[in-house]
Amino acid sequence: MRIAISDDALAIACGADKLAEAFAKAAPDAEIVRTSSWGMQWLEPLVDIDGMGFGPATPGDVAAILDGSSDKAIGKIEDHPFIAKQQRLTFARAGKTQPLSLEDYSETGGWAGLKKAHEIGPEATIEMVTESGLRGRGGAGFPAGIKWKTVAGAIADQKYIVCNADEGDSGTFADRMLMEGDPYCLIEGMAIAGHAVGATKGYIYLRSEYPHAVAKMDAAIKASAHLVSPFELEVRVGAGAYVCGEETSLLNSLEGKRGEVRAKPPLPALEGLFGKPTVVNNVLTLAAVPYVLAEGAKAYADYGMGRSRGTMPVQLAGNIKHGGLYEIAFGITLGELVEEIGGGTDSGRPVKAVQVGGPLGAYFPPSMFHLPFDYEAFTEADGLIGHGGIVVFDDTADMLNQAHFAMEFCAVESCGKCTPCRIGAVRGQETLERIRAGGRGAGAFEALPQMHNAKSAERSLEDEVVLLTDLCETMKFGSLCALGGFTPYPVMSALTHWPEDFGIRETEAAE
Amino acid sequence: MTTATTTNTQRENPRLDEIIAAHQGREAPLMPILNDVQAEFGCVSEDTKRHIAEALNLTRAEVHGMVSFYHDYHETKATLPILKLCRAEACQSRGSEALAAKAEAMANGRAEIESVYCLGLCSVGPNAMIGGSVHARLDEPALEALIREL
Numbered sequence: 001m002r003i004a005i006s007d008d009a010l011a012i013a014c015g016a017d018k019l020a021e022a023f024a025k026a027a028p029d030a031e032i033v034r035t036s037s038w039g040m041q042w043l044e045p046l047v048d049i050d051g052m053g054f055g056p057a058t059p060g061d062v063a064a065i066l067d068g069s070s071d072k073a074i075g076k077i078e079d080h081p082f083i084a085k086q087q088r089l090t091f092a093r094a095g096k097t098q099p100l101s102l103e104d105y106s107e108t109g110g111w112a113g114l115k116k117a118h119e120i121g122p123e124a125t126i127e128m129v130t131e132s133g134l135r136g137r138g139g140a141g142f143p144a145g146i147k148w149k150t151v152a153g154a155i156a157d158q159k160y161i162v163c164n165a166d167e168g169d170s171g172t173f174a175d176r177m178l179m180e181g182d183p184y185c186l187i188e189g190m191a192i193a194g195h196a197v198g199a200t201k202g203y204i205y206l207r208s209e210y211p212h213a214v215a216k217m218d219a220a221i222k223a224s225a226h227l228v229s230p231f232e233l234e235v236r237v238g239a240g241a242y243v244c245g246e247e248t249s250l251l252n253s254l255e256g257k258r259g260e261v262r263a264k265p266p267l268p269a270l271e272g273l274f275g276k277p278t279v280v281n282n283v284l285t286l287a288a289v290p291y292v293l294a295e296g297a298k299a300y301a302d303y304g305m306g307r308s309r310g311t312m313p314v315q316l317a318g319n320i321k322h323g324g325l326y327e328i329a330f331g332i333t334l335g336e337l338v339e340e341i342g343g344g345t346d347s348g349r350p351v352k353a354v355q356v357g358g359p360l361g362a363y364f365p366p367s368m369f370h371l372p373f374d375y376e377a378f379t380e381a382d383g384l385i386g387h388g389g390i391v392v393f394d395d396t397a398d399m400l401n402q403a404h405f406a407m408e409f410c411a412v413e414s415c416g417k418c419t420p421c422r423i424g425a426v427r428g429q430e431t432l433e434r435i436r437a438g439g440r441g442a443g444a445f446e447a448l449p450q451m452h453n454a455k456s457a458e459r460s461l462e463d464e465v466v467l468l469t470d471l472c473e474t475m476k477f478g479s480l481c482a483l484g485g486f487t488p489y490p491v492m493s494a495l496t497h498w499p500e501d502f503g504i505r506e507t508e509a510a511e
Numbered sequence: 512m513t514t515a516t517t518t519n520t521q522r523e524n525p526r527l528d529e530i531i532a533a534h535q536g537r538e539a540p541l542m543p544i545l546n547d548v549q550a551e552f553g554c555v556s557e558d559t560k561r562h563i564a565e566a567l568n569l570t571r572a573e574v575h576g577m578v579s580f581y582h583d584y585h586e587t588k589a590t591l592p593i594l595k596l597c598r599a600e601a602c603q604s605r606g607s608e609a610l611a612a613k614a615e616a617m618a619n620g621r622a623e624i625e626s627v628y629c630l631g632l633c634s635v636g637p638n639a640m641i642g643g644s645v646h647a648r649l650d651e652p653a654l655e656a657l658i659r660e661l
Contacts, residue, residue, distance in 0.1 A: 013632050211643040258577060317634045318604035346605070392604060
């Protein structure tokens with residue numbers, strides 16, 4: 001009997017370690033292994049006994065699970081609708097292998113991509129990545145092949161591959177799951193990138209909130225060093241700054257500096273880490289590469305729609321009944337993801353809003369659930385896919401509060417380099433507070449003699465809304481990076497779709 | 512060897528010298544050093560900043576700039592154990608704000624409650640982190656139990 005329980009941080013947070021101990025005690029003859037997570041997070045800790053699943057299990061369920069009388073049985077895991085309908089390319093090993101087992105990795109097709117890259121050479125490797133249509137999964141959606149080609153074409157004594165694993169967006173956990181569940185896949189992807197562009201050194205910038213991922217990556221790098229040599233890899237741990245997920249800020253942080261954003265140009269591809277040509281890619285981008293090389297560009301590009309090719313590991317989070325990792329080709333609608341797959345809210349109340357793409361992503365109402373998951377479609381709808389996280393809110397959410405939080409978060413996390421973000425976020429909070437109060441009376445502060453340019457008359461709610469809209473416009477187009485530039489998305493989408501939460505009556509909103 | 516030098520402003524600290532020496536040969540050693548110092552001593556004190564600056568041939572301002580920029584670094588050591596409660600959107604949608612409002616009273620001198628923005632456990636919140644351990648599906652009794660165990 002093989003009993004598999006995940007050692008993913010989420011499973012552990014839900015009690016997987018204690019459960020594994022209980023099984024070891026109750027079934028001393030069984031082989032107990034710790035695998036990656038299937039991604040059915042509402043069922044964690046999920047017990048996998050020879051392919052049959054039981055969850056969410058507690059130590060109290062152990063006896064019943066072993067004697068077959070448990071009501072936590074979910075049947076064969078691979079046939080579960082949540083798993084069976086997915087198209088898992090990047091997460092093909094999820095739930096099946098032991099994360100740090102080199103044996104498991106090579107038996108499931110590991111290193112085939114790197115071997116292929118060595119066979120066909122750097123130029124053909126970049127060609128394949130370009131043809132696959134793979135775009136940066138961190139949020140910007142920039143074609144990976146073009147970035148690689150730029151770095152490959154640059155002449156320098158040293159080049160770098162930097163993996164952005166600073167997954168700070170709320171509602172996203174795919175990077176964490178990949179690093180904890182299939183670390184060699186990321187290592188292989190980075191080694192392929194290194195081979196393709198002529199870089200011998202790679203850094204993984206990993207956030208400090210992910211200690212389990214840090215431990216796994218460190219161990220995996222050590223165990224696989226001989227397989228990717230002469231390419232060398234190192235994990236660098238962040239220190240709790242959200243803005244370091246922005247690529248130029250990340251590079252500064254890697255250099256041991258404050259995580260302040262750099263102006264572009266120069267592009268990091270030409271002058272990146274320590275001023276050298278650098279590929280900066282997200283975990284999911286790099287982890288998709290081994291599949292592209294092993295199975296061919298066409299195999300990957302056959303999935304998806306429009307200019308969004310391949311699959312996206314979508315993360316279903318927040319107040320959702322069936323939360324977890326759902327990897328699927330681009331083109332699935334938001335409604336399918338939230339209602340059909342996610343099963344609606346966990347609280348059982350109606351869905352009010354979903355935020356797609358983390359703290360900088362727009363809020364969408366159910367009336368927009370027809371939107372297909374596609375970079376261009378979301379941009380057109382004044383939103384973004386970001387890193388593919390979907391956070392569901394039920395009807396108790398107050399969208400003015402959410403807009404205020406977006407500004408507050410931006411103010412706390414702003415690196416301070418550019419004015420629209422640093423000051424705009426603070427003014428945004430204040431404006432939203434005045435909107436909550438329904439406007440403000442004639443200002444005492446503005447009546448001071450030195451404030452001779454300020455408008456001292458009272459401001460109505462409508463005046464405040466105009467101010468907020470104007471401020472958001474300034475932040476969107478005037479900020480150096482996506483933190484200040486995208487904070488208007490959650491704010492303006494909340495205002496547009498739920499004006500009643502801002503105290504605006506419907507007739508006014510329609511005007 | 513600059514690592515062993517001492518100045519009037521800083522006490523001898525062999526462990527600090529060990530940390531610096533362990534990273535000094537790497538590219539951009541400052542952040543790994545600060546991470547280890549924070550983990551080991553619970554803060555990056557003024558003396559420590561000066562010592563690190565001297566060892567790495569940086570100005571004190573450069574090191575201070577790092578310490579003041581990153582949320583993980585603290586100038587003084589916390590006297591109580593720290594519980595980091597996630598307050599990001601996904602946890603908000605699952606009731607973290609109501610929990611946070613009561614957390615301070617629950618901690619009542621036993622623990623320091625800090626906010627953290629996303630632990631990557633976004634479908635099973637509200638979540639918390641204590642040191643390197645993570646805890647999910649928290650409600651009031653579960654959070655109270657966690658605090659009691661601190």
